[in-house]
Amino acid sequence: MYVHTPTPSQQDQQARQAKQFKAPELLRSAFFISDGTAITAETLGRSLLSQFGNVKFDVKIIPYVDAPELAHEAVKRINETHRLSGLKPLVFDTIVSDEIRTIINGADATNLDIYEGLITRIANEIGETPDPHAGMAHGQVDSDDYKARIDAVHFALDNDDGARTNHYDGADIILVGLSRSGKTPTSLYLALQFGIRAANYPLTEDDLDSSNLPKVLQPYRHKLFGLTIDTERLVRIRQERKAGSRYASLAQCQEEQRAIQAIYTAQKIPNLNVSEMSVEEIATRILQITGLARRIG
Amino acid sequence: MYVHTPTPSQQDQQARQAKQFKAPELLRSAFFISDGTAITAETLGRSLLSQFGNVKFDVKIIPYVDAPELAHEAVKRINETHRLSGLKPLVFDTIVSDEIRTIINGADATNLDIYEGLITRIANEIGETPDPHAGMAHGQVDSDDYKARIDAVHFALDNDDGARTNHYDGADIILVGLSRSGKTPTSLYLALQFGIRAANYPLTEDDLDSSNLPKVLQPYRHKLFGLTIDTERLVRIRQERKAGSRYASLAQCQEEQRAIQAIYTAQKIPNLNVSEMSVEEIATRILQITGLARRIG
Numbered sequence: 001m002y003v004h005t006p007t008p009s010q011q012d013q014q015a016r017q018a019k020q021f022k023a024p025e026l027l028r029s030a031f032f033i034s035d036g037t038a039i040t041a042e043t044l045g046r047s048l049l050s051q052f053g054n055v056k057f058d059v060k061i062i063p064y065v066d067a068p069e070l071a072h073e074a075v076k077r078i079n080e081t082h083r084l085s086g087l088k089p090l091v092f093d094t095i096v097s098d099e100i101r102t103i104i105n106g107a108d109a110t111n112l113d114i115y116e117g118l119i120t121r122i123a124n125e126i127g128e129t130p131d132p133h134a135g136m137a138h139g140q141v142d143s144d145d146y147k148a149r150i151d152a153v154h155f156a157l158d159n160d161d162g163a164r165t166n167h168y169d170g171a172d173i174i175l176v177g178l179s180r181s182g183k184t185p186t187s188l189y190l191a192l193q194f195g196i197r198a199a200n201y202p203l204t205e206d207d208l209d210s211s212n213l214p215k216v217l218q219p220y221r222h223k224l225f226g227l228t229i230d231t232e233r234l235v236r237i238r239q240e241r242k243a244g245s246r247y248a249s250l251a252q253c254q255e256e257q258r259a260i261q262a263i264y265t266a267q268k269i270p271n272l273n274v275s276e277m278s279v280e281e282i283a284t285r286i287l288q289i290t291g292l293a294r295r296i297g
Numbered sequence: 298m299y300v301h302t303p304t305p306s307q308q309d310q311q312a313r314q315a316k317q318f319k320a321p322e323l324l325r326s327a328f329f330i331s332d333g334t335a336i337t338a339e340t341l342g343r344s345l346l347s348q349f350g351n352v353k354f355d356v357k358i359i360p361y362v363d364a365p366e367l368a369h370e371a372v373k374r375i376n377e378t379h380r381l382s383g384l385k386p387l388v389f390d391t392i393v394s395d396e397i398r399t400i401i402n403g404a405d406a407t408n409l410d411i412y413e414g415l416i417t418r419i420a421n422e423i424g425e426t427p428d429p430h431a432g433m434a435h436g437q438v439d440s441d442d443y444k445a446r447i448d449a450v451h452f453a454l455d456n457d458d459g460a461r462t463n464h465y466d467g468a469d470i471i472l473v474g475l476s477r478s479g480k481t482p483t484s485l486y487l488a489l490q491f492g493i494r495a496a497n498y499p500l501t502e503d504d505l506d507s508s509n510l511p512k513v514l515q516p517y518r519h520k521l522f523g524l525t526i527d528t529e530r531l532v533r534i535r536q537e538r539k540a541g542s543r544y545a546s547l548a549q550c551q552e553e554q555r556a557i558q559a560i561y562t563a564q565k566i567p568n569l570n571v572s573e574m575s576v577e578e579i580a581t582r583i584l585q586i587t588g589l590a591r592r593i594g
Binding site: 048096115121130 | 348
C-alpha cells in the first residue's frame with residue numbers, strides 16, 4: 001500500500017488533535033471498532049457517551065477490522081492504552097464474524113459488544129440464517145439508491161441559494177429563510193441521507209418588503225418550508241462573516257425576523273426554529289412535519 | 298401544529314413508496330424508534346437487518362418519542378401492524394428514559410432494546426451518573442462543530458468540479474478522477490460528516506494527454522487523492538447521462554482509464570477503486586489511507 005506522508009495541512013490537523021487530547025488529566029479512551037466503515041459503532045457509541053455529558057473521552061476509531069491479524073493489532077492498541085493510562089478503555093464494536101469478535105472481546109477493556117445476541121434473536125424470530133453478503137448491493141456506486149442520492153446531491157447543488165429558480169417543478173421541497181439560517185447544509189443532508197431533492201432560496205431585503213412571496217416562489221407555495229433562528233444567534237453568525245456591517249447589526253436582523261415571520265404567517269408556510277438543532281435534527285424534523293417521503297433507505 | 302397537505306410530488310412519492318411496499322406476500326415490519334432523530338436506531342437497525350440479505354423488511358421510523366403519550370401511540374401502531382400482518386414486528390429502540398422504554402417494551406413485538414444494560418455498564422465502569430443534558434451543545438447551530446461543518450460544506454461547494462482552483466491552499470484534500478467517478482458526493486460527505494475541506498477536480502481529456510499533472514494541481518500533489526471506478530460501470534453511468542455519445546463510449550472510457558492510471562503511477566497519487574463502495578465507505582477508506590484527521594467529532 002502507498003505510504004502517505006502527512007501534508008502540512010494534515011500535520012496542522014494532527015497537531016491540533018494532539019493538543020486537543022493532551023489534557024492535563026488522563027482521559028478515558030473509547031474505541032469504536034468495526035469490520036466495515038465503523039459508522040454504526042461510532043454513531044451508537046457517541047450517542048451512549050453523550051449520556052455522560054460531563055466526561056470527556058479520547059475517542060479512537062478502527063474501521064475495517066475484517067481479518068484475525070487486524071483484530072490482534074486492535075487488541076494490542078487497546079491493551080497499550082490501558083497500560084499507559086491506567087484506565088480501562090470502553091470498546092464499542094459491531095463485528096459480524098464470531099471469530100473476530102472473540103478476539104476483540106479478549107482485550108483488557110470494558111467490552112460493549114453491540115451485536116452480541118441481537119443477530120441471534122432476530123434470526124430466531126424470523127426463522128432465517130444470517131447471510132450478510134446477499135444484501136451487499138445496497139448503496140453501491142451503480143445501485144438505484146446511489147443514483148437517487150447523486151441525483152439529489154446535484155439537484156441541491158444546482159438549486160442552492162436561489163442560484164437557479166427554473167427547476168422548482170422538480171423539487172421535493174424548497175427551503176426558505178434568512179441568509180445564514182442553515183438552508184444549504186440542510187439541503188445537502190436531505191439529499192445525501194434521504195435522496196430528497198431540496199432547493200433553497202434566501203429571502204433577502206428585497207423579498208421582505210411585503211408579505212407577498214417573491215414571484216419565482218409563488219407557484220410553489222405548497223413546497224416551501226421555512227427555517228428560522230433566534231435573533232441573537234443570527235447576529236453572532238453574521239458578525240463572524242461580516243463584522244460591523246449593517247447586514248450583521250441587531251436592528252437589521254430584528255427587522256428581517258419580523259418581516260419573515262409576517263410572510264410565514266400570511267402565506268401559511270410551515271416553519272421550524274432550528275436554533276438548538278444539529279443538521280441531522282433539522283432534516284429529520286422536516287420529514288416529520290411535512291410527511292415528505294424519502295427516496296432512499 | 299400546521300397540518301401539511303401532501304404536494305403533488307409528495308403524493309407521487311407516497312404512491313411510489315406504497316407500491317414498493319405492496320408486495321404480494323406480507324413483509325415483516327421493523328420499527329426504528331427513538332426519543333431523538335432516530336438516526337442511531339435506524340443506522341444500527343439497518344445494519345443488523347442487512348445481515349439477512351435475502352429478507353425484505355417493511356421499515357417504519359418513529360423519531361422524537363419523548364413523552365409517554367407518544368410512546369403509547371407508537372405501541373398502538375406496532376400492535377396494529379402485528380394484528381394486520383400476523384407477523385411479530387422487530388422493534389429497535391434507542392430511548393434513554395426508563396419510563397418511555399418500559400412503555401415501548403410492552404408492545405406485542407420482538408423488542409431489541411439497544412441501550413438496555415449498556416448505559417448502566419458504562420456508568421459502573423467510569424463511576425459517573427448519566428447526565429444526558431450536559432453534553433447537548435454538540436453540533437448545534439452556533440457550536441464550533443457546526444461552524445467547522447458549515448465552513449467545510451461551503452468550501453466543498455465553492456471548489457466543486459474544478460470550478461475554482463485558487464483556494465487549494467485551504468484544502469485538506471483534493472479529490473481527482475474521471476468525470477462521474479463519485480468525487481462530488483464524496484467531497485460533500487467528507488464535509489458534512491467529518492468537517493474536512495475537500496476540493497475536487499475532474500481530469501478531462503485535455504488533462505489526460507500526458508502523465509504530467511495539470512498546472513493548477515502541480516503545487517498540491519501531496520493533497521491529491523484519486524478515485525477510480527471499473528470501466529463497465531463508468532460506461533453505464535455515463536450512458537445514463539449522455540446515451541450514445543463518444544463521452545459514454547467503451548473506447549473513450551478505456552482510453553481515459555489507461556491515461557489516468559498512468560498519471561496516478563507517475564505522480565505517486567494514492568488512489569482507490571470505489572466501484573463496490575457506498576459514499577460512506579469511500580469517505581472512511583480515504584481517512585484510513587491518508588491518515589487525514591477529522592475536524593469534528
